[in-house]
Amino acid sequence: xxxxxxxxxxxxxxxxxxxxxxxxxxxxxxxxxxxxxxxxxxxxxxxxxxxxxxxxxxxxxxxxxxxxxxxxxxxxxxxxxxxxxxxxxxxxxxxxxxxxxxxxxxxxxxxxxxxxxxxxxxxxxxxxxxxxxxxxxxxxxxxxxxxxxxxxxxxxxxxxxxxxxxxxxxxxxxxxx
Amino acid sequence: xxxxxxxxxxxxxxxxxxxxxxxxxxxxxxxxxxxxxxxxxxxxxxxxxxxxxxxxxxxxxxxxxxxxxxxxxxxxxxxxxxxxxxxxxxxxxxxxxxxxxxxxxxxxxxxxxxxxxxxxxxxxxxxxxxxxxxxxxxxxxxxxxxxxxxxxxxxxxxxxxxxxxxxxxxxxxxxxxxxxxxxxxxxxxxxxxxxxxxxxxxxxxxxxxxxxxxxxxxxxxxxxxxxxxxxxxxxxxxxxxxxxxxxxxxxxxxxxxxxxxxxxxxxxxxxxxxxxxxxxxxxxxxxxxxxxxxxxxxxxxxxxxxxxxxxxxxxxxxxxxxxxxxxxxxxxxxxxxxxxxxxxxxxxxxxxxxxxxxxxxxxxxxxxxxxxxxxxxxxxxxxxxxxxxxxxxxxxxxxxxxxxxxxxxxxxxxxxxxxxxxxxxxxxxxxxxxxxxxxxxxxxxxxxxxxxxxxxxxxxxxxxxxxxxxxxxxxxxxxxxxxxxxxxxxxxxxxxxxxxxxxxxxxxxxxxxxxxxxxxxxxxxxxxxxxxxxxxxxxxxxxxxxxxxxxxxxxxxxxx
Numbered sequence: 001x002x003x004x005x006x007x008x009x010x011x012x013x014x015x016x017x018x019x020x021x022x023x024x025x026x027x028x029x030x031x032x033x034x035x036x037x038x039x040x041x042x043x044x045x046x047x048x049x050x051x052x053x054x055x056x057x058x059x060x061x062x063x064x065x066x067x068x069x070x071x072x073x074x075x076x077x078x079x080x081x082x083x084x085x086x087x088x089x090x091x092x093x094x095x096x097x098x099x100x101x102x103x104x105x106x107x108x109x110x111x112x113x114x115x116x117x118x119x120x121x122x123x124x125x126x127x128x129x130x131x132x133x134x135x136x137x138x139x140x141x142x143x144x145x146x147x148x149x150x151x152x153x154x155x156x157x158x159x160x161x162x163x164x165x166x167x168x169x170x171x172x173x174x175x176x177x
Numbered sequence: 178x179x180x181x182x183x184x185x186x187x188x189x190x191x192x193x194x195x196x197x198x199x200x201x202x203x204x205x206x207x208x209x210x211x212x213x214x215x216x217x218x219x220x221x222x223x224x225x226x227x228x229x230x231x232x233x234x235x236x237x238x239x240x241x242x243x244x245x246x247x248x249x250x251x252x253x254x255x256x257x258x259x260x261x262x263x264x265x266x267x268x269x270x271x272x273x274x275x276x277x278x279x280x281x282x283x284x285x286x287x288x289x290x291x292x293x294x295x296x297x298x299x300x301x302x303x304x305x306x307x308x309x310x311x312x313x314x315x316x317x318x319x320x321x322x323x324x325x326x327x328x329x330x331x332x333x334x335x336x337x338x339x340x341x342x343x344x345x346x347x348x349x350x351x352x353x354x355x356x357x358x359x360x361x362x363x364x365x366x367x368x369x370x371x372x373x374x375x376x377x378x379x380x381x382x383x384x385x386x387x388x389x390x391x392x393x394x395x396x397x398x399x400x401x402x403x404x405x406x407x408x409x410x411x412x413x414x415x416x417x418x419x420x421x422x423x424x425x426x427x428x429x430x431x432x433x434x435x436x437x438x439x440x441x442x443x444x445x446x447x448x449x450x451x452x453x454x455x456x457x458x459x460x461x462x463x464x465x466x467x468x469x470x471x472x473x474x475x476x477x478x479x480x481x482x483x484x485x486x487x488x489x490x491x492x493x494x495x496x497x498x499x500x501x502x503x504x505x506x507x508x509x510x511x512x513x514x515x516x517x518x519x520x521x522x523x524x525x526x527x528x529x530x531x532x533x534x535x536x537x538x539x540x541x542x543x544x545x546x547x548x549x550x551x552x553x554x555x556x557x558x559x560x561x562x563x564x565x566x567x568x569x570x571x572x573x574x575x576x577x578x579x580x581x582x583x584x585x586x587x588x589x590x591x592x593x594x595x596x597x598x599x600x601x602x603x604x605x606x607x608x609x610x611x612x613x614x615x616x617x618x619x620x621x622x623x624x625x626x627x628x629x630x631x632x633x634x635x636x637x638x639x640x641x642x643x644x645x646x647x648x649x650x651x652x653x654x655x656x657x658x659x660x661x662x663x664x665x666x667x668x669x670x671x672x673x674x675x676x677x678x679x680x681x682x683x684x685x686x687x688x689x690x691x692x693x694x695x696x697x698x699x700x701x702x703x704x705x706x707x708x709x710x711x712x713x714x715x716x717x718x719x720x721x722x723x724x725x726x727x728x729x730x731x732x733x734x735x736x737x
Contacts, residue, residue, distance in 0.1 A: 062420075065416065086212070086215075086338070087215055087298070087338050088338065088420060089298075089335075089336070089337060089338030089339055089340075089415055090415060090416055090420075092334060092335040092336075092337070092338070092415070093335055093412050093415045093416050094416075096335055096412075100450070101450060115212060117199060117208075117212070117216055118337070118338075120334070121334035121335075121337055122334075124334035124335075125334050125335055141207070151191060151194075151195045152188060152191050152192075152195075152332055153187060153191065154184050154187060154188065155188075155332060155334070156184075156188070156328040156329060156331055156332070157328070157329045157330075157331075157332075157333055157456070158454075158455045158456050159333075159334050159335065163454070163455040163456075164455045165329070165404075165455065165456055166184055166328070167459075167462040167465070168455060168459075168462075170184060172182055172184060172465060173182055174465055174468040174469065
């Protein structure tokens, strides 16, 4: 069973990620039973059917903005944002928008090229669940990577996890020259 | 200057630990080359032509004597005895061993320095006026605002993987010495009619492949809102900037594609959600940061020191140096000294470890222990008493740091070029040196007057060639190095992109080309008219005609 990091712990996770293979359409793709994450296009094509299941989540690709799923958030069991490459930073803003602008409080998962060196940034932008690509890390590496979540103990700027910047949450002295 | 508190220090120490582990995992094969690249770049580490190159941050160009001594130490022990100051007011080392970089960063952290975000697709080191706090034409000190933005942008989780690099510049004086119009975001600290401090915000400027002068997106953003306003710009850019083509990924391309009106509309729409949020600045926080930048304990001195005045009258070389390398200071009896890193034969911006130590000593003895880096690749001792200028000059002269050429033709801005940089198409330093040699006569240099000659070894324009009065761009044609020349570029308040005068030249032709440009200027100039102003008045044609007059024969020779 795939492993994810959820709320700073490595957990087994049964939720399957449905990706559209070449030539398969959103209308015809078969959706397995059990918890799934489906592409936005599949959700949009089959909203009624999928919403009725109660265990369906949607994943947004990097170019798919948070606003495209905003109205449906109450119907979703989870939302994921796909990182086609870890260098594509749009997903950070998408996550921040889902959390702050659209008030999403459910599971928000980073999927795709999700690397440990970005783990803390993901969490700071509102992701609670991190799912690196299958096989990217061994179980031991994933356990070790939990440490990355604490790389910076007192970030300067506000973000989703802590909206107050450092100066608003700590007494900082002046050390003039 | 800004001194770290426990929080700043902890972040820098944590960065050292993080990067040490990343380097270890890379060397152990746990991180691929592709995965390591953005990580090392965000830590200023390039893999270059000969060795890695490490770019160390000098936030808004300001540093202390202790920091300079540490840089000297690094040059001595981890490099080949010198460093290179860049147009980003940073310093680069060209020969560090990759395995040693974590150790270098640990050394830097002991003097409150780092290499954070000096490269990569993130918010880069913020540049500013090297004469901030001491310039007579300063309206508002930009340094506290630079520091506030530095802290906001350091490890910003949302903007660590932008479509491309992102550069801020902040100016607070009448004369813009930070080239704010050629930055992704340029900020002018201003006061409105009611006397309130705020920012005129420019966006979408930049050089490189597509040089564009920034446009005004906001005439006045009150200071409380500058962080949230910048955050709004960055979020629009992060989501909508192009990612399919790195040459079209800078914010300037997005601003041009949307038009400034539509871009402004999107930013303002985003801002409605940020404005008055938790990142809204408070007077207490601004005061806390500003307290690091209060004036040193200046003495009450006469406006003109008697001994200094008589030395000026007696000693011609000293007077020549003062004329070019010493600037007026806002406090009577003080002056700012620009230390020239442009001695003929030395790569522009290069400084040796012993020169660094010497300068650190001078800073301690005569300038409150502070040094500044300029984007023209020189250094500044900002607070020197007039009565000390002669001693300072003698010491600098003996160390080869008193070339009296600031603002003149041999004060060339140049990137490291093909000798060092893996990106370059052509060499830069030998061109700079050849031009310096041709114009080594001081009287002739003074007669030519103020002129800026900028050289870049490739399209990335690290030498800011587009905004040089004379700009030289190295290009590759079928494996050969050629040089394209622009004239009429300018930085500062009347920033402009230079115009190409015609087909490019071989390296050996460059001193002649510059000579002919200068001859055209001297033949056409009005009294007290600078080169760039003559170009503005008469256009590029007369220059072109004189430069290419006998070009046909030269071309044949070049290809014979």
